[in-house]
Amino acid sequence: MVFGSPTFWRFLRYARPYWAAILGSIVCGVLKFSLALLVPYSLGYMFDHVILPAIEDPERIRRLMVLAGLLLLAFLARIPISYYRSYLAEWAGNRTIFDIRQDLYAHVQRLSLSFHSRQRTGSTTSRIINDVNTAQGILDRGVMSVGVDAIFLIGVVAFLLLWEFQLALASLCTLPMYAIVFGVLNPRLRVAARAAQQQMSELSGEVSEKIQGQPVVLAYVRERTERINFFRQHRRYFNEVLKQVRIQVTMFQVGEFFTMIGPLIVICYGTWLVVQKSITPGELIIFNGFLAHLYLPTRRLADASAAVQMQLAGMDRVFEMMDVEREIQDAPNATTLAPHEGAIEFDNVCFGYEPDQPVLNRLSLRVEAGQAVALVGRSGAGKSTLIGLLPRFYDAQSGSIRIDGQDIRTVTLESLRGQIGMVMQDTILFNGTIRDNILYGRRGATEAEMLEAARMAHVDEFAADLPLGYGAMIGERGITLSGGQKQRVSIARAFLRNPRILVLDEATSSLDSHAEQVIQDALEQLMKGRTTLVIAHRLATIFDCDKVAVLDEGRIVQEGTHDELLAIPGPYRSLCEEQFGAVNLARS
Numbered sequence: 001m002v003f004g005s006p007t008f009w010r011f012l013r014y015a016r017p018y019w020a021a022i023l024g025s026i027v028c029g030v031l032k033f034s035l036a037l038l039v040p041y042s043l044g045y046m047f048d049h050v051i052l053p054a055i056e057d058p059e060r061i062r063r064l065m066v067l068a069g070l071l072l073l074a075f076l077a078r079i080p081i082s083y084y085r086s087y088l089a090e091w092a093g094n095r096t097i098f099d100i101r102q103d104l105y106a107h108v109q110r111l112s113l114s115f116h117s118r119q120r121t122g123s124t125t126s127r128i129i130n131d132v133n134t135a136q137g138i139l140d141r142g143v144m145s146v147g148v149d150a151i152f153l154i155g156v157v158a159f160l161l162l163w164e165f166q167l168a169l170a171s172l173c174t175l176p177m178y179a180i181v182f183g184v185l186n187p188r189l190r191v192a193a194r195a196a197q198q199q200m201s202e203l204s205g206e207v208s209e210k211i212q213g214q215p216v217v218l219a220y221v222r223e224r225t226e227r228i229n230f231f232r233q234h235r236r237y238f239n240e241v242l243k244q245v246r247i248q249v250t251m252f253q254v255g256e257f258f259t260m261i262g263p264l265i266v267i268c269y270g271t272w273l274v275v276q277k278s279i280t281p282g283e284l285i286i287f288n289g290f291l292a293h294l295y296l297p298t299r300r301l302a303d304a305s306a307a308v309q310m311q312l313a314g315m316d317r318v319f320e321m322m323d324v325e326r327e328i329q330d331a332p333n334a335t336t337l338a339p340h341e342g343a344i345e346f347d348n349v350c351f352g353y354e355p356d357q358p359v360l361n362r363l364s365l366r367v368e369a370g371q372a373v374a375l376v377g378r379s380g381a382g383k384s385t386l387i388g389l390l391p392r393f394y395d396a397q398s399g400s401i402r403i404d405g406q407d408i409r410t411v412t413l414e415s416l417r418g419q420i421g422m423v424m425q426d427t428i429l430f431n432g433t434i435r436d437n438i439l440y441g442r443r444g445a446t447e448a449e450m451l452e453a454a455r456m457a458h459v460d461e462f463a464a465d466l467p468l469g470y471g472a473m474i475g476e477r478g479i480t481l482s483g484g485q486k487q488r489v490s491i492a493r494a495f496l497r498n499p500r501i502l503v504l505d506e507a508t509s510s511l512d513s514h515a516e517q518v519i520q521d522a523l524e525q526l527m528k529g530r531t532t533l534v535i536a537h538r539l540a541t542i543f544d545c546d547k548v549a550v551l552d553e554g555r556i557v558q559e560g561t562h563d564e565l566l567a568i569p570g571p572y573r574s575l576c577e578e579q580f581g582a583v584n585l586a587r588s
Contacts, residue, residue: 007315008142008308014096015139021092022144028085029148033293034155035074035081040289042067045282093139101132104318112327113393114353122208126201127321134197134314142308149297149304156294164279164287171266171291174258178298181254185247186309192244194313199237201317206233244310259295266291328392330412337411339419340404341369342500342531344390349399351389359385361554362399367547369404372532374542376575377551383535386551387503390533391417403501421499421530423523425506427486429478434463434489435470437478441493449496457492457522459485484519491522502532539579548572 015022050063105128116124160168210226270284279287344367352358360382367373375383388394389401392408401408408416421441429437438450438459454460454470462485466472478486494502504523520541536542543562550558550565550572558565558572565572 005312007312007319008138010319011096011100011135011138011312011315012143014099015092015143018092018095021088022139025085025088025092025144026147026151028081028088029144030151032078032081032085033148033152033297035078037156037290037293038071038074040286040292042071043285043289045286049282089140089144092144093136096139097132097136100135100318101128104128104132104322107322107324110326110329111324113388114327115324117353120202120205120208122205123201124321125208126204127317130200130204131197131314131317135311135318138308138311138315141304142311145300145304149301153294153297153301156290156297160287160290160294163290164273164283167266167270167273167279167287170269171262171294173265174262175298177258178255178301182251182305185251186305189244189247189251190309190313192240192247193310194316196237196240196244197314197317199233199240203233203237206230259298262295263288263291328395328413331410334410334412337403337406337408337415337419339500342419343367343369343404344501344531344533345402345405346386346389347400347402349386349389349396349401351385351394351396353385353394355397359554360389360396363551363555364399365549365556365559367531367533369531370529371547372527372534372545373547373549374534374536374545375549375551376536376539376542376572378575381551382554383551384505387422387505387533387535390501390503391420391422419500420503421494421497421501421526422503422505423487423490423494423526427478427483427490429474429481429486429489431474431476433468433471433473434459434466437474437489438470438492438496441496442498445496450492453492453495456495456525457488458518459488459492461518462488487519488522491519491526495526500530502527502530504532504534504536506535506537539576550575 046064046067050060050067108124108128157168157172160171206229210230266288270279270287273279274281274284344365346363346365349360349363350358351360363382363386365373365386375386377383385394389396390408392413395409403411403416403419430440434454435450438454439445441453442449450470451460454463463469463472472480474480474489478489481489504527524544532545534542534545542548545562548558548560548562548565549556550570552571558570566576
């Protein structure tokens with residue numbers, strides 16, 4: 001069942017580079033278990049050649065000491081053999097898991113934002129961490145253990161058949177029952193394991209989402225509600241785990257039953273053979289001792305099959321995510337977008353997150369090189385969607401977007417995004433130091449360049465007051481910094497990137513007046529000489545833009561300078577009147 005699974009063979013492709021360690025572990029395993037056969041053989045030998053024969057005591061002692069010495073040497077040899085059996089297995093297994101997790105994370109990083117918008121963060125994290133971890137034993141228990149036990153089992157069966165054919169046939173009668181029972185239960189176990197892992201993924205998503213939203217939970221006094229929701233989600237996971245446990249326990253008990261029945265048959269039939277003088281008592285002892293090494297690998301094979309079914313359920317989910325196609329990717333003959341002037345043109349662009357719900361409808365807009373253009377309009381007009389199309393976070397469904405006359409779908413994503421700097425309303429910083437977050441803007445930047453970017457963004461004004469300066473840890477999402485400080489770090493990151501095109505999306509909307517002025521000064525420095533798209537609900541921050549484009553229901557309904565649009569009745573003038581009043585429309 002396991003070896004017929006496409007997931008299993010796909011997993012093996014990751015393990016292929018480590019075949020030498022796998023083979024070494026199998027060889028060590030066969031040697032380890034083969035040495036264990038010396039114990040029952042020695043017991044039978046002592047019974048027939050030391051205890052029963054009529055020989056002098058000194059000869060008995062000599063034979064006993066020789067046998068004991070050989071056994072001691074064998075046990076000493078098992079120590080390094082067992083060590084390398086375990087070490088090589090663990091090394092190969094962990095290295096394979098390492099490669100799978102690296103590939104999965106890299107694939108998730110390349111997936112489009114549309115995929116991440118449909119997935120809960122905790123669910124994605126669960127696949128990268130938990131589901132990959134479930135596959136930890138596939139190589140050790142599913143490949144190496146099966147290889148060792150299969151080789152060992154064949155050897156033991158061959159020995160028993162040669163030793164006493166009839167008694168061997170009696171001892172093997174329970175083996176087909178193993179195959180039937182585990183052949184029926186294994187697929188059910190895999191289904192149950194996958195269902196449990198799916199519920200764990202949902203539970204992880206729920207926990208991650210609610211912990212991130214804890215301020216809202218506390219503010220609205222919803223702790224009890226969230227505890228109830230968590231209990232219900234957790235109980236669903238618990239129920240799925242119990243289904244899995246019931247199948248596992250059933251398999252275990254069936255295996256125990258067959259393991260006990262086999263020796264009972266051998267003892268009864270073997271005793272009759274001894275009475276009939278067909279075999280000696282010592283030969284029965286040896287046969288019975290070897291029998292334990294027949295059922296032990298059989299039982300391990302059954303247990304390994306059950307364990308691997310659960311582990312493959314996790315790998316099913318891992319490969320399922322790996323098989324998600326990238327919606328946004330380089331064209332087959334994509335070229336590099338070299339730094340040019342930075343002129344942008346949106347030509348009859350149509351786009352909707354859902355095919356039947358358009359957000360942008362045949363929108364056209366031209367932004368000249370070095371020009372600052374403000375995008376204004378009511379919420380839902382399509383402003384943020386428009387700037388999300390520029391770095392190809394999403395692709396337009398029709399129409400085209402060109403930079404310096406070159407369609408952005410014909411250039412590589414790396415070269416396109418490398419020339420665009422973005423400062424967003426929701427500032428995203430990472431756990432680390434202020435220095436780390438600024439340097440995130442450009443790989444390989446020097447300390448001097450980082451400090452200059454920090455100075456231009458006014459980060460130096462607050463970093464100097466911190467005990468560790470730029471080495472201060474800022475926590476997850478920059479939690480130890482104020483909103484204005486986080487925005488300054490974000491702007492410094494954009495300064496360091498030195499982009500040809502700049503996108504500012506509500507960069508000052510959530511700041512107090514002092515912080516807004518500091519940030520605005522930094523943004524004005526950042527905008528100099530760059531083609532800039534600005535989204536701002538506070539219209540006072542866009543008065544100095546070269547052009548204002550007014551969006552409504554996914555279209556550009558007005559274009560012009562602030563003064564030109566203010567002078568005529570229309571959507572822009574209405575927006576200004578709402579913010580500043582009809583008597584104060586002119587710039588102060």
